[in-house]
Each structure stands twice: as structure tokens, then as C-alpha cells.
Amino acid sequence: MKLANHAGRAVLVHQDGVTDVATASDGRFGPDIQSVYSHWAAFRDWAAGAPRGRAPRDPVGAGLESVEAVAPRPGQLFAVGLNYRAHALESGLDLPEVPLVFTKFASSVAAPNGVLDLPTDMVDWEVEVAVVIGRTARAVAAREAWGHVAGVTAAQDFSARDVQMRGGSAPQFSLGKSFPGFTPLGPVLVTPDEYSDPDAIGLQCRVNDVLVQAGSTADLLFPVPVLVSYLSHIVTLEPGDVILTGTPSGVGLGMRPPRFLRPGDIVTTSVQGVGQMRHVCRAAEPAFDAALVLA
Ligand code: ZN
DSSP states (O other): OEEEEETTEEEEEETTEEEEHHHHTTTSSOSSHHHHHTTHHHHHHHHHTOOOOOOOSSTTOTTOTTEEOSSSSOSOEEEEESOBHHHHHHTTOOOOSSOEEEEOOGGGEEOSEEEEEESSSOEEOOEEEEEEEOSOBSSOOHHHHGGGEEEEEEEEOOEEHHHHHOSTTSOOHHHHTOSTTSEEEEEEEEOGGGSSOTTOOEEEEEETTEEEEEEEGGGBSSOHHHHHHHHHTTSOBOTTOEEEOOOOSOOGGGSSSOOOOOTTOEEEEEETTTEEEEEEEEEOSSOOOHHHHHO
């Protein structure tokens, strides 16, 4: 099953169109997609027999500005650093012994297509596979973890490296990765059963049609079941929460010399089974300058 957020309304996505969830369920579910995750088990049962709507051929295709984030207001938004071996190596850092979890703020969540405002001249790309929680998870075992996941989507963990790395022994990951627009999610949510192996999902990032990142979640140091289990032993994961699982190698910071996003650059983000996101970069007005703000 594929679910999307079309102009603020949850829709089931079929090969030949979409079904508006609230209309087809007589208001039982939706229209707010975030509320659907709170009733996920009942929603899945209903969706299996839902009537098929008629709609445009490409209801959630790349470039459509009316498609919004599949989880627009997650209560908790986690991300994981250095979760691919080659990315840890390009970062010049040791492989982590535990998941390196940080948080992004929900105000950074954005639509899967549109403009990316660059607040500094060191904004970098990070394609990631993200999962949305569909059932409360508290101290769950890894083998049960996928049962707490509503589905998989594509994410970018856009990162202002200058802001992120400031702070010496307390680098400012949460802030450097939370400017508006820094966490696009979409264009669709895909349920895990749609994958022959949900622990081997391909992901790619292109900048101006140059392939800069290509990987598979099969190479995650801490795969989705381990991340969900680990997090759930510390915090309670609630429906609608989002976990970004980490980025493979090929970020701009790892290039020699480093290469960051410039106005006019086009970032295309792809996750197997999910499809593509597309963002056009422009200079933010005003730019962020810590020295000016603090003066
Ligand atoms: Zn990341």
C-alpha cells in the first residue's frame, strides 16, 4: 500500500490514480495524514478493501507542488549519524559502537518537491531512507520492530555543515540540520510488505543529474529493526514519529575539495519503491550569520 499527502489530504495511491481517504471512509480516517498514523492498524484493515478512486495518471509524481510531506508534524524526529561504513570513513571518523542518534526539529519538515533555501554557503545533501512509526513502541525486540513501522519513505537530511560543526565538544547537529526545508519527506509512504526485503532498500541522490550518492539499507551498520528496538528501549516511539536511518557515502563534505549546494542546483532524491523528490536551491533571505545575529 502507498499513502501520500495531497494538498493536505491523505490519499491512497494506486497505479491508475488516488483515493481520498476521508471521503472514501466517510470521515473515519483523515483527511490529516498525521492522524492516520494514530489509527494505523484499523486504517490498514480498511484500506485493504477501500474503493478505488479515479484521478490523474501521475498523482504524486516528482515536481508536483501540491504533494506535501508524508509525515508533516512528527512528534519526534530522529536521525542517525555515521550509519554506513563508507560514509563514516569519508568523514574521517571511527565506526560507531552504538547508534549515533540526534534529533531534528519538526519545523524543518518539508514537501517532497519545491525550493530549498540555503541559509549558508555550506549546505550539504544527505539522502536517507526514513521510516514512520505506526504503532507505539516501548522496549520492543528487534525481531518485532518492523511491526511497529507504518512504512518507508525518502528523506533528505540537509545539513548546514558550518552550523552543525560549531560548538567544539557539543556540535550543534540539531540546529545545523533544522533550518526550514531541511527535512523533506515523501512523495509517498510505502508499507514494508511491498518490499521483497525491507532491509535492502536502494537509495540515490543526484545533484544536477550527477549521481553523488548510491547505496542500500542492506549496508546499514544498525539496520531499521535495531534502530527501532534501541530507540524504543530509551524513549517511547509514538505513531507518526519519524526516524531517518543514515546517509551513505558521497556527501559534499567528503569531496576533495568539499562541494556544497549553490543557488540553482537541483537535488534529486530517490528511494526504491518510493520514487523521487526534487528540490531547487536558492539563496535564503536573509542568510544566516551567527556573528551578525549575536552582535
Ligand atoms: Zn543524516
